[in-house]
Amino acid sequence: MRTIALMNQKGGVGKTTTTVNLAAALARTGRKVCVIDLDPQSHASTHLGVLEEADRPSVYDALVNSTPLAELRVPAGDNLWVVPSDINLAAAEVELAGTVGREMLLRDLMADDPMKFDYVMMDCPPSLGVLTINALTAADEVFVPLQPHFLALHGMSKLFETVDLVARRLNPKLVISGIILCMYETGTRLSAEILNDLEDYLVQTRQSGRKTPWTDATIFRTRIRRNIKVAEAASFGRPIFDYEPACHGSRDYASLAREVIAQEMGI
Amino acid sequence: MRTIALMNQKGGVGKTTTTVNLAAALARTGRKVCVIDLDPQSHASTHLGVLEEADRPSVYDALVNSTPLAELRVPAGDNLWVVPSDINLAAAEVELAGTVGREMLLRDLMADDPMKFDYVMMDCPPSLGVLTINALTAADEVFVPLQPHFLALHGMSKLFETVDLVARRLNPKLVISGIILCMYETGTRLSAEILNDLEDYLVQTRQSGRKTPWTDATIFRTRIRRNIKVAEAASFGRPIFDYEPACHGSRDYASLAREVIAQEMGI
Numbered sequence: 152m153r154t155i156a157l158m159n160q161k162g163g164v165g166k167t168t169t170t171v172n173l174a175a176a177l178a179r180t181g182r183k184v185c186v187i188d189l190d191p192q193s194h195a196s197t198h199l200g201v202l203e204e205a206d207r208p209s210v211y212d213a214l215v216n217s218t219p220l221a222e223l224r225v226p227a228g229d230n231l232w233v234v235p236s237d238i239n240l241a242a243a244e245v246e247l248a249g250t251v252g253r254e255m256l257l258r259d260l261m262a263d264d265p266m267k268f269d270y271v272m273m274d275c276p277p278s279l280g281v282l283t284i285n286a287l288t289a290a291d292e293v294f295v296p297l298q299p300h301f302l303a304l305h306g307m308s309k310l311f312e313t314v315d316l317v318a319r320r321l322n323p324k325l326v327i328s329g330i331i332l333c334m335y336e337t338g339t340r341l342s343a344e345i346l347n348d349l350e351d352y353l354v355q356t357r358q359s360g361r362k363t364p365w366t367d368a369t370i371f372r373t374r375i376r377r378n379i380k381v382a383e384a385a386s387f388g389r390p391i392f393d394y395e396p397a398c399h400g401s402r403d404y405a406s407l408a409r410e411v412i413a414q415e416m417g418i
Numbered sequence: 419m420r421t422i423a424l425m426n427q428k429g430g431v432g433k434t435t436t437t438v439n440l441a442a443a444l445a446r447t448g449r450k451v452c453v454i455d456l457d458p459q460s461h462a463s464t465h466l467g468v469l470e471e472a473d474r475p476s477v478y479d480a481l482v483n484s485t486p487l488a489e490l491r492v493p494a495g496d497n498l499w500v501v502p503s504d505i506n507l508a509a510a511e512v513e514l515a516g517t518v519g520r521e522m523l524l525r526d527l528m529a530d531d532p533m534k535f536d537y538v539m540m541d542c543p544p545s546l547g548v549l550t551i552n553a554l555t556a557a558d559e560v561f562v563p564l565q566p567h568f569l570a571l572h573g574m575s576k577l578f579e580t581v582d583l584v585a586r587r588l589n590p591k592l593v594i595s596g597i598i599l600c601m602y603e604t605g606t607r608l609s610a611e612i613l614n615d616l617e618d619y620l621v622q623t624r625q626s627g628r629k630t631p632w633t634d635a636t637i638f639r640t641r642i643r644r645n646i647k648v649a650e651a652a653s654f655g656r657p658i659f660d661y662e663p664a665c666h667g668s669r670d671y672a673s674l675a676r677e678v679i680a681q682e683m684g685i
């Protein structure tokens with residue numbers, strides 16, 4: 152079982168879109184996949200067609216009331232499930248501030264969950280608060296969706312620093328196993344420059360000789376190209392494969408899934 | 419003096435880019451403009467070429483240690499100043515949780531500020547936490563940068579609800595005076611559909627007859643078109659006008675500034 156946190160504190164870089172479409176791509180290969188939506192805006196849930204319902208419990212109840220994940224999980228397609236979020240989660244930062252071991256809540260809920268999956272994928276909000284820290288403490292791996300823009304690259308050192316802190320204090324097995332280039336605009340100088348900067352940054356951080364959580368991080372060769380159909384799919388509450396199976400977006404996410412599966416051999 | 423919060427809890431919709439470029443466009447007309455960077459990632463500061471320096475106080479010190487804004491403000495161009503942010507601001511949510519009147523801290527600092535500007539523009543982080551609430555309590559007006567995508571539109575009702583709460587409990591004069599369409603891709607069906615949905619939503623919310631903070635909200639006619647030069651300008655730490663004065667981005671932000679100035683007559 153691979154437990155992966157999709158995180159990046161920069162907003163709008165493709166975290167949710169990648170969580171949903173990569174999860175769907177892996178499910179199409181027969182692997183059992185569970186998405187956990189940790190964003191109070193519940194965009195991953197919405198994108199999978201699971202809309203907020205007044206009295207339905209959500210991941211908020213898991214964290215604040217210890218409701219088992221199995222009671223919250225709903226089907227979202229063949230081999231695909233989602234533990235939905237809701238807006239109450241926005242209060243979790245303050246509500247959990249005084250809870251002992253607040254960073255380990257999700258990890259313990261997942262350990263108690265009888266159902267096993269091939270992949271558990273956690274969509275994180277655009278911040279480094281208690282929800283993202285819960286995901287990093289529960290995960291074995293981190294995938295970093297990244298838009299090849301300057302402001303998105305600017306935050307990588309803080310992202311790495313946070314992952315390092317969690318690895319040292321809360322979750323020694325945590326590694327950054329992949330960086331996913333999203334909304335890639337082929338042919339622009341900016342994309343090429345940012346990619347160069349990123350590669351240089353990885354090489355430089357490795358030269359220190361110290362083993363870090365990103366020492367073995369790879370930049371996936373598949374670029375998720377900017378393609379309006381990917382954004383349209385969200386408005387239909389379906390992954391890209393159900394909406395427009397022959398577009399760039401479907402090919403790119405299928406190709407990314409193949410690279411992710413190829414990593415399994417090495418694990 | 420107009421005090422404007424640029425906010426949208428959805429990530430990556432163009433808040434920072436619009437704060438910086440609209441502020442620069444207004445400054446080019448001779449108006450005195452101060453940007454306040456309330457995002458812990460300090461992207462507005464970086465985009466204005468004001469890089470984080472160890473030991474330099476920031477808006478964190480204003481909120482947590484009551485340092486006057488005048489001591490924090492640095493020049494960022496002709497008629498343009500910025501009160502920079504820093505990463506310590508990320509802890510403000512938890513650090514201020516127990517502070518009495520934590521939502522009014524920025525409002526009171528601004529009231530004490532001897533220097534008066536024509537425009538004060540606050541860049542908010544992608545959340546509805548204490549930093550954004552401080553901006554809404556200190557502001558007279560809200561501008562909502564919005565990418566014409568489904569997930570961005572999805573959050574508008576929560577955004578309006580939050581502004582309504584702040585207007586009722588903390589700041590009765592607060593209104594949403596403008597919605598700015600960013601990263602607009604002309605000719606795509608999605609942009610046109612989202613724009614229609616947004617217009618319908620505004621009409622519907624007005625029909626209730628009750629006066630709300632968005633009753634007079636206008637969708638600015640200027641669309642900020644997607645244009646890679648706008649993203650490139652951020653990596654040079656300059657507003658678009660200094661980087662590429664003849665591109666779509668410069669024309670769009672200049673046109674937006676003209677619409678914003680035209681609103682002054684009505685104020």
Ligand SMILES: Nc1ncnc2c1ncn2[C@@H]1O[C@H](COP(=O)(O)OP(=O)(O)OP(=O)(O)O)[C@@H](O)[C@H]1O
Binds near residue numbers: 165194275379
């Ligand atoms: N490859 C793509 N091509 C075109 N549009 C895309 C692509 N990937 C994502 N988008 C759109 O870009 C916007 C940002 O993506 P998304 O919401 O997945 O990012 P995020 O990092 O999850 O944002 P947040 O920080 O708010 O959680 C969305 O409107 C989405 O539909």
Ligand SMILES: Nc1ncnc2c1ncn2[C@@H]1O[C@H](COP(=O)(O)OP(=O)(O)OP(=O)(O)O)[C@@H](O)[C@H]1O
Binds near residue numbers: 430649652667
């Ligand atoms: N008109 C545009 N054309 C092309 N790229 C743009 C445009 N406006 C903004 N961008 C780029 O899109 C990305 C998102 O914009 P920006 O960072 O301003 O959004 P934001 O809402 O402030 O994000 P966050 O939620 O992280 O604070 C940035 O990399 C920016 O350079």
Ligand SMILES: [Mg+2]
Binds near residue numbers: 166167190194275276
């Ligand atoms: Mg998201």
Ligand SMILES: [Mg+2]
Binds near residue numbers: 433434457543
């Ligand atoms: Mg921003």
